[in-house]
């Protein structure tokens with residue numbers, strides 16, 4: 001099928017090639033070439049720069065100190081697995097709840113979005129003192145997976161074919177039968193898409209906790225190695241972290257494909273990112289009213305949930321600050337002005353870092369996606385690699401980029417950009433491939449050139465996927481920027497977290513957490529609005 | 545009147561209005577007609593005149609805005625709860641994760657019958673899908689999927705069978721063959737059947753009564769008794785009387801369209 005499918009962006013072609021784990025001769029060749037180039041670069045060009053370790057050195061390092069690495073890998077894996085299970089259970093139950101009781105949709109969705117927007121890096125030091133250390137790391141890992149799984153599961157539960165439900169209804173089937181025979185199986189592909197993204201997210205959550213100080217784990221190893229400038233060890237841990245994230249991602253993907261062989265490629269790849277709460281059409285006035293309502297519910301959920309958490313948990317008042325404490329800290333106490341400076345001073349820097357990385361990642365994703373679609377041979381070889389790298393953890397990219405490029409703005413931008421680059425790339429390629437065959441055929445019959453087909457048919461088809469990717473990438477970009485600031489550059493909101501921890505000033509940490517949460521939610525909301533405008537024009541069938 | 549032993553489908557002053565973003569669309573207006581139990585009724589009419597809506601009300605999927613409906617002397621919801629309805633939609637509505645056989649057996653499971661492999665196999669054979677028992681819907685053509693949907697509607701031996709352009713996606717030959725099989729099964733089971741179709745020929749060949757509807761809002765233009773005896777075979781399609789009858793139906797339809805315009 002290699003010769004004639006070059007210009008056919010059809011689901012069938014994609015499904016055939018996408019069916020298994022990364023494979024195929026082209027991909028194998030590309031991987032071998034990459035490893036050889038890496039080895040040569042490390043041995044010859046950058047041999048004395050202490051920046052890059054060769055694959056052979058990593059292998060040697062692993063062989064020499066296997067016990068050390070295995071112990072720490074095991075610790076991270078165990079935390080991530082617990083977080084994965086707990087977080088996803090909560091998310092699936094919440095999804096079932098909002099599908100059964102639609103009135104709960106808004107508040108539950110807001111809470112999940114707030115959790116997604118929570119900067120776990122600012123939350124980590126707080127949870128570390130409030131909970132048992134291990135429990136805190138599991139909690140961080142669980143929090144990192146809730147939102148995407150909730151969205152995917154809810155979308156899945158709603159995706160049942162209405163005609164199939166009607167058919168069971170006409171045959172006298174009960175609500176229970178509709179659930180078991182139609183809704184649940186129909187939800188599986190989408191659910192697995194969510195679980196697949198959740199695997200690397202759980203690893204991220206676990207390692208953020210380890211950064212903050214744990215006894216064991218990959219996060220601990222890499223912080224130590226970076227402090228000692230042990231290049232080979234940094235690269236070895238990065239390789240293990242990547243293997244862990246990617247392995248989880250591929251494993252869940254494989255299980256999903258085995259369990260849902262009927263699922264289309266679209267569902268598997270991006271269902272988790274397509275949904276985003278209720279999307280309804282309506283007049284301008286209705287839309288404004290709904291917007292105001294959404295903002296109100298979100299604020300209520302964030303502040304109400306926060307106050308309730310502090311109140312119910314009965315926590316130590318020195319560590320646990322409620323909305324009132326934070327308000328006083330920022331606006332009432334004599335030092336309020338200087339407190340505001342410590343909290344908000346770094347905000348512009350963080351916004352700048354996040355925005356730059358976000359834009360770079362999205363632009364890169366779009367450009368490479370276009371390249372892939374125009375050059376199917378490149379796509380064939382590189383797509384599986386891109387899918388594997390989709391879940392490359394920030395734990396791995398941060399030290400590597402810093403070793404290679406120093407503590408520069410470019411390095412920060414690159415680290416943040418990588419977070420959105422791969423998901424955007426993959427979503428776009430898949431979406432463009434699914435362009436209606438009849439439309440591309442029609443254009444071809446009209447003798448349209450390749451660019452016209454891209455511009456008139458494939459890119460507009462992929463626009464909803466682009467918007468969905470952007471929406472999901474925004475909170476990730478903000479989190480990524482803060483992690484880099486905290487871990488490496490010591491500026492922006494990352495610096496505020498450092499000083500909060502250093503001075504044991506927990507009000508700073510709570511303030512930073514709430515400011516970043518609101519910022520992420522606002523950015524998410526803005527992109528949702530833009531997305532809706534785009535969908536109204538290009539894909540009204542996605543609006544309810 | 546609903547208790548008569550030979551009552552088939554009965555619509556009594558049925559209207560249906562849809563509310564669409566403030567505006568309202570009247571799909572059907574004061575429809576009344578009655579058929580006999582075990583009879584075969586065809587409904588023809590221009591697109592959008594409410595044929596599917598009428599069928600969906602008989603299937604208890606939609607409630608009428610006004611009026612009452614009965615089938616075999618019982619309300620649609622009664623029949624449905626007892627698993628006595630069979631339906632084929634315009635779209636096949638197969639479950640993509642089930643094989644052909646499992647999709648057909650699903651109807652039995654839902655109505656609380658243990659699937660009997662032999663019956664299902666006979667039906668699969670009947671709709672010409674022998675050898676595809678274990679295929680998934682994605683591996684079938686559009687027409688093959690529709691045939692699975694037909695088999696699924698028949699497998700429960702329903703008392704009332706509702707067909708919404710079930711053979712619209714099929715080629716002429718397959719369509720005719722399935723029409724013959726449908727007649728055979730219908731004659732054997734005495735199922736009260738209502739078929740929505742765009743094919744005048746199909747309506748005339750299969751049914752006892754043809755109901756001709758006007759453009760939206762759908763009203764009944766005529767209830768025409770089909771004057772041909774049974775059993776019918778392919779020879780009927782070539783008879784001059786058959787063509788004259790089909791022409792009559794066409795004329796009624798055309799007159800309705802002209803009325804609606806002017």
Ligand SMILES: Nc1ncnc2c1ncn2[C@@H]1O[C@H](COP(=O)(O)OP(=O)(O)OP(=O)(O)O)[C@@H](O)[C@H]1O
Nearest residue numbers: 562564569571590591592593594595596597598760
């Ligand atoms: N769920 C619905 N909501 C709003 N309007 C509807 C709905 N279902 C049908 N309608 C409207 O009712 C009218 C009749 O629709 P229906 O599907 O019954 O037509 P039909 O006769 O089956 O047409 P066709 O031959 O094209 O299948 C149409 O004008 C349609 O717009």
Ligand SMILES: [Mg+2]
Nearest residue numbers: 595596597634
């Ligand atoms: Mg219809």
